[in-house]
Amino acid sequence: MMLSIENLNAYYGQAHVLKDVSIKVNKGQVVVMLGPNGHGKSTLLKSLCGMVDSKKGRISYKDQDIIRLPSEKIVNLGITYIAENRELFPYMSVMENLKLGAYSKNARKHEKENLERVFTLFPRLAQRKKQYASTMSGGEAKMLAIARGLMSNADFLAIDEPSLGLQPNLRTEVARIIREINNQGKTILVVEQNIPQITDLADKLYVLEEGRITFEGSKDDALSNDRLKEIFLGMC
Structure with a gap:
């Protein structure tokens, strides 16, 4: 259990x-x-x-x-919590938001491999590394919030x-991503x-x-x- x-x-x-x-x-x-x-x-x-x-x-x-x-x-x-209101830093870039997700000691050791993983899962974020979070659409912001949670290197x-x-x-895209994350062992x-x-x-x-x-x-x-x-x- x-x-x-x-x-x-x-x-x-x-x-x-x-x-x-x-x-x-x-x-x-x-x-x-x-x-x-x-x-x-x-x-x-x-x-x-x-x-x-x-x-x-x-x-x-x-x-x-x-x-x-x-x-x-x-x-x-x-364990990581991904909030419904996303709680992104609006005037920081996609990359800066992602790196803040790797703030714990354990996560910092795996930052590079986790960045590669989230950019594979979310190619749209890879194309928008320098874009401010405040300028993203609702769907993109939700993807960034999930990706930042994955940067914590959490199992749960x-x-x-x-x-x-x-x-x-x-909604269908988010469901697909959740299934893919689960298939990766989360x-x-x-x-x-x-x-x-x-x-x-x-x-x-x-x-x-x-x-x-x-x-x-x-x-x-x-x-x-x-x-x-x-x-x-x-x-x-």
């Missing part, structure tokens, strides 16, 4: 956002977390990556309890709504609302509603559930 989250509770002030959430991710899997906006999906990823202070439960990564570790130590263990990618705001053809936990292109990648699906897990199963299990098909898988 690469990642195990057990009875995770998380809070923002008095707001109880995550309520006894438990999930498991095996090495090499793509696990997709579906759910309505504002029901705790992003909080789950941020809790995993040490970005939420008020939480309790257990988060185990490669058999190490990491729930109290700061985010920089979690990155060094091999926590990706927050990679298709958010993208046109259908770009384990991926991705949260989305209802994007069929992403959920089709899933080895396992979870649904998070009002801070609680309401479904766990395979794609086939989800497709046999009429409510999930209509609301979360975009099917009738």
Whole structure:
């Protein structure tokens, strides 16, 4: 088991956002977390990556309890968070943004090979090395955010709504890239609302509603559930 989250509770002030959430991710899997906006999906990823202070439960990564570790130590263990709002440095170039993704000691040792890998995955970024992030299209910026996450040399990618705001053809492209990253040996936990292109990648699906897990199963299990098909898988 690469990642195990057990009875995770998380809070923002008095707001109880995550309520006894438990999930498991095996090495090499793509696990997709579906759910309505504002029901705790992003909080789950941020809790995993040490970005939420008020939480309790257990988060185990490669058999190490990491729930109290700061985010920089979690990155060094091999987990990276790719935010839905991209969090790029707008007035820095593509290359500068990528190199900032390799800030950890472990990542710096692999910067050259990881640059080669991301430029193979994202040839458009290779053509725009000197372009400011602020001048990129939404799809290009999303690709840059994913590429910067790969520069951390992480084994485990926590990706927050990679298709958010993208046109259908770009959603398909992002899904293809996620599959390719997975084929290269990365384990991926991705949260989305209802994007069929992403959920089709899933080895396992979870649904998070009002801070609680309401479904766990395979794609086939989800497709046999009429409510999930209509609301979360975009099917009738």
